[in-house]
Amino acid sequence: MTPDEIQAALADMRPQMLRFARLQLRSEAAAEDAVQEALLAAHTSADKFTGASSVKTWVFSILKNKIIDELRRRVREGNVMDFAAAEDEMKDLDDLFDQRGHWAAPPMAWADPEAALDNQQFWVVFEACLDGVPPKHGRIFMMREILGLETEEICKELAISPSNCWVLLHRARLGLRECLTQRWFGEQQ
Amino acid sequence: MINCKEATQLISQGQERTLTLAERLALKLHFLICAGCRASERQFEFLRAAARRIGSPEP
Numbered sequence: 001m002t003p004d005e006i007q008a009a010l011a012d013m014r015p016q017m018l019r020f021a022r023l024q025l026r027s028e029a030a031a032e033d034a035v036q037e038a039l040l041a042a043h044t045s046a047d048k049f050t051g052a053s054s055v056k057t058w059v060f061s062i063l064k065n066k067i068i069d070e071l072r073r074r075v076r077e078g079n080v081m082d083f084a085a086a087e088d089e090m091k092d093l094d095d096l097f098d099q100r101g102h103w104a105a106p107p108m109a110w111a112d113p114e115a116a117l118d119n120q121q122f123w124v125v126f127e128a129c130l131d132g133v134p135p136k137h138g139r140i141f142m143m144r145e146i147l148g149l150e151t152e153e154i155c156k157e158l159a160i161s162p163s164n165c166w167v168l169l170h171r172a173r174l175g176l177r178e179c180l181t182q183r184w185f186g187e188q189q
Numbered sequence: 190m191i192n193c194k195e196a197t198q199l200i201s202q203g204q205e206r207t208l209t210l211a212e213r214l215a216l217k218l219h220f221l222i223c224a225g226c227r228a229s230e231r232q233f234e235f236l237r238a239a240a241r242r243i244g245s246p247e248p
Contacts, residue, residue: 060244097193103225110228126243141240
């Protein structure tokens with residue numbers, strides 16, 4: 001690729017990168033910084049790229065690392081929510097089950113979930129749901145599934161036990177499935 | 190017999206670690222009688238697939 005083509009490809013990607021960073025960092029300024037750093041790193045390695053797709057894969061992996069660095073920095077500086085004290089927030093999800101632990105309203109299968117993945121509007125709803133679950137659940141789910149960290153790594157970063165980590169992920173998944181059911185899939189009767 | 194809350198816990202943990210034989214058996218038995226938890230399992234899998242797609246955007 002010529003430098004101009006790379007320049008154009010990177011400019012194209014910027015809005016998507018910003019949205020991605022904003023979703024996970026919850027801060028416009030921090031998102032801008034992470035994207036800026038990732039783009040800068042891409043410029044200096046421009047000779048590696050063979051096409052727009054390789055630029056994109058590469059830049060997003062840099063961006064993910066920048067986001068992970070930023071999350072780590074926040075944990076180090078104590079500028080992070082207390083993940084160990086998550087119990088209070090779990091009451092609302094207890095409404096999903098009755099006292100015997102059975103579904104209050106059993107989930108129904110979703111209609112053609114695969115098709116949703118190709119629908120632009122679905123992603124807006126998915127991001128809104130990530131935003132809508134309690135922040136501790138959303139954050140840990142994103143570290144696990146979007147940034148691709150292993151559970152062990154997350155426990156270490158957040159200084160919580162694996163079982164606490166599992167509890168939070170379980171709550172996150174229940175919350176997300178509930179949200180997507182309500183806001184996208186509906187229940188099939 | 191495990192209940193639905195425990196079953197969804199195991200489904201979720203199954204995405205994080207290898208379940209023990211006893212846990213897998215308990216889950217299988219529960220699935221036989223619980224369509225809600227069977228649906229949840231597929232939905233948890235879908236959540237993972239969808240989130241991974243955000244993490245590695247297709248060119």
